[in-house]
Amino acid sequence: MLSEGALNSRLIIAFIAVASIIYRYIVNRRLRLSEEHFAKVNGCLPMETVLPTKWPFALDILKKQWDALPSQRILAFQSQYFDSIGPNMKLGLFGQDGYLTADPTNVESILSTRFDDWCIGSRREGLYPLLGEGIFNQDGSPWKHSREILRRQFARIQYQNLKVFDGHINELISALCSAGNEIVDLQPHFFRFTLATTTDLIFGEPVRTLGEDVQESFTTNFDYASYVSAIRIRLADFHWLYKTRKFKNACAVVKQYAAHFVSQALKDKKDNGDEAMKGRHAFILDLYEGLKDPDLVRDQLVHVLIAGRDTTACLMSWTLLAPHPSDMTCR
Numbered sequence: 001m002l003s004e005g006a007l008n009s010r011l012i013i014a015f016i017a018v019a020s021i022i023y024r025y026i027v028n029r030r031l032r033l034s035e036e037h038f039a040k041v042n043g044c045l046p047m048e049t050v051l052p053t054k055w056p057f058a059l060d061i062l063k064k065q066w067d068a069l070p071s072q073r074i075l076a077f078q079s080q081y082f083d084s085i086g087p088n089m090k091l092g093l094f095g096q097d098g099y100l101t102a103d104p105t106n107v108e109s110i111l112s113t114r115f116d117d118w119c120i121g122s123r124r125e126g127l128y129p130l131l132g133e134g135i136f137n138q139d140g141s142p143w144k145h146s147r148e149i150l151r152r153q154f155a156r157i158q159y160q161n162l163k164v165f166d167g168h169i170n171e172l173i174s175a176l177c178s179a180g181n182e183i184v185d186l187q188p189h190f191f192r193f194t195l196a197t198t199t200d201l202i203f204g205e206p207v208r209t210l211g212e213d214v215q216e217s218f219t220t221n222f223d224y225a226s227y228v229s230a231i232r233i234r235l236a237d238f239h240w241l242y243k244t245r246k247f248k249n250a251c252a253v254v255k256q257y258a259a260h261f262v263s264q265a266l267k268d269k270k271d272n273g274d275e276a277m278k279g280r281h282a283f284i285l286d287l288y289e290g291l292k293d294p295d296l297v298r299d300q301l302v303h304v305l306i307a308g309r310d311t312t313a314c315l316m317s318w319t320l321l322a323p324h325p326s327d328m329t330c331r
Contacts (some may be wrong), residue, residue: 028096047090047099051081058093064235069227094238116140126232126239131223131252132299136306146300149290153283157202168196186320190313191219198308203301205263206279214257221253226310258301264295 038044068077070074078100079258081089087103101107110118118140131137172193176184195215198205207215228247232239265281266288277285287297319327 010033047088048110049086049087049089051089051091051100053092058091061091062093062234066231069230072232076086096236097253098236102167122236122239123233127229129243129248130229130254131302132255133296134303135305145290149287150300150304153286154285157283162201165197166198168193168200171196185315187313190316191309194312194316195219198305198312199261202283202304204283205261205264210260213331217253218257219248222257222305225250225254251279254302256296256307258298259294262288262297267287268296 039046051058051061055063059060064077065074068074081100082102088099088101088106091098091100124137126137127137130288133142135143135150136316138146140231159330175189176186191326192215195218196207199205199210225247228244228250232242235241261281262284265276268279268281269276272279276282284297284301287300288294291297292302
């Protein structure tokens with residue numbers, strides 16, 4: 001026979017469970033009504049193409065994506081669906097409808113012509129431990145504010161002395177030449193090159209001043225945090241299921257790396273006053289003038305690192321790979 005305390009505990013648990021189910025139903029119902037209204041206003045037709053799944057809640061698709069991530073074949077994995085099914089399809093994941101599109105008109109609408117109609121949704125919370133508050137993780141007025149601040153800074157950088165690239169380019173060429181006639185994986189070299197140029201040109205400090213250990217620690221933890229973040233955004237509203245201690249520590253290392261440059265810039269301003277605004281830390285100090293919060297500046301620097309390191313290195317890799325379609329097919 002249950003005691004009164006145990007009975008009360010079970011009643012509380014049952015009440016919470018029922019309340020959660022009702023809440024989820026109401027939220028999903030309101031979302032569906034909102035989508036139906038949007039479809040009616042914009043003349044949208046029902047999505048007839050559905051991505052076929054074998055397991056409940058499309059867990060088989062999620063598992064295949066999980067398996068493709070470590071081997072860096074997620075793009076090839078997703079492309080096969082568009083090649084075989086078409087540019088638009090619906091996917092029911094965890095009981096919610098999601099839509100996949102590779103139609104250029106839809107992509108243009110989302111990213112350009114009707115940008116304000118869209119939001120990043122659950123991806124924000126999935127990416128938040130790594131990205132925090134920055135331009136890639138914002139919507140609406142915060143995004144516009146970040147865009148305006150960063151655009152002003154990058155416009156100024158266009159007129160900087162680009163001789164800072166010379167030393168890094170020479171180091172890259174030297175590293176490639178040292179391989180002799182052996183086959184070289186260019187991408188790791190490109191990642192090191194773009195990290196060095198970003199920290200030097202934008203953050204105002206040569207990366208070598210931080211030491212090899214710090215660079216390697218940042219690279220390892222950044223790659224791991226990015227990998228886990230990619231999994232978390234695919235879990236959508238269930239991103240909280242994947243938040244390990246190792247992931248938290250990796251995100252902390254990335255933020256500590258960016259915070260170092262903020263601290264150095266603020267110290268420069270404290271020591272040299274307004275003259276610091278004209279020196280090597282001008283980018284960070286201008287950000288601070290617009291944001292008034294070291295943590296927000298730190299988060300924006302993480303976003304700049306993503307653009308400066310990852311995006312640029314990938315662009316360099318694809319630029320050299322694209323003229324060799326046979327090699328691309330092998331991958």
